[in-house]
Amino acid sequence: QKEVEQDPGPLSVPEGAIVSLNCTYSNSAFQYFMWYRQYSRKGPELLMYTYSSGNKEDGRFTAQVDKSSKYISLFIRDSQPSDSATYLCAMSRSGYQLIWGAGTKLIIKP
Amino acid sequence: EAGVVQSPRYKIIEKKQPVAFWCNPISGHNTLYWYLQNLGQGPELLIRYENEEAVDDSQLPKDRFSAERLKGVDSTLKIQPAELGDSAVYLCASSGPAGERYEQYFGPGTRLTVT
Numbered sequence A: 001q002k003e004v005e006q007d008p009g010p011l012s013v014p015e016g017a018i019v020s021l022n023c024t025y026s027n028s029a030f031q032y033f034m035w036y037r038q039y040s041r042k043g044p045e046l047l048m049y050t051y052s053s054g055n056k057e058d059g060r061f062t063a064q065v066d067k068s069s070k071y072i073s074l075f076i077r078d079s080q081p082s083d084s085a086t087y088l089c090a091m092s093r094s095g096y097q098l099i100w101g102a103g104t105k106l107i108i109k110p
Numbered sequence B: 001e002a003g004v005v006q007s008p009r010y011k012i013i014e015k016k017q018p019v020a021f022w023c024n025p026i027s028g029h030n031t032l033y034w035y036l037q038n039l040g041q042g043p044e045l046l047i048r049y050e051n052e053e054a055v056d057d058s059q060l061p062k063d064r065f066s067a068e069r070l071k072g073v074d075s076t077l078k079i080q081p082a083e084l085g086d087s088a089v090y091l092c093a094s095s096g097p098a099g100e101r102y103e104q105y106f107g108p109g110t111r112l113t114v115t
Helices: none
Strands: A011-014 A019-025 A032-038 A045-051 A054-058 A061-066 A071-076 A085-092 A104-109 B005-007 B010-013 B019-024 B031-037 B044-050 B053-056 B065-068 B075-079 B088-095 B110-114
Touching: A011 A019, A019 A085, A019 A104, A032 A061, A045 A054, A045 A061, A045 A071, A071 A085, B005 B088, B010 B019, B019 B088, B019 B110, B031 B075, B044 B065, B044 B075, B075 B088
Parallel strands: A011 A104, B010 B110
Antiparallel strands: A019 A071, A032 A045, A032 A085, A054 A061, A061 A071, A085 A104, B005 B019, B019 B075, B031 B044, B031 B088, B044 B053, B065 B075, B088 B110
């Protein structure tokens, strides 16, 4: 079993919908939780970062961490076609060695 | 500010041939990472450098892979000899101050095809 599990999708939703992306993990020592976005033929780029538990909001994006359930989420409000990409969760104990999910491919239909 | 630069972007070689990838990190970033990414998977760390020192190379297949970061700036990753299973995207990333080490900036990657 992988340390970080993420549904590969694809997840297809209409423009304007609220998107929910999730990851589960098994290592309770993880303290750093990140969401990266990766467009086709590009490298990943950091979207959201959370240390330990709690919620964090940045514009249309909200990241949630539930350490008791070992579950993290990324919500995208008012989704746009430009949000179509693969979303990767990543976690770490130290902040250096990131353990990655496989990524969820998101498609926003105009 | 220029991002992480990688070259070449694409490389096709025959198995058993050598290949090298080059990376120039963001100016001032002391930490440099090489990752391998297979289709439909997240990146897998191959090696991490702090300046010139390789501080985590536990996942680097040392029988055929080697890396160097002379002068603590540019880095080169080499495979010799390449195998069919090495076909993947090789990503380079860098990060800045220790307090922001979780924020890794990635280059566009080198897509390697071994035939």
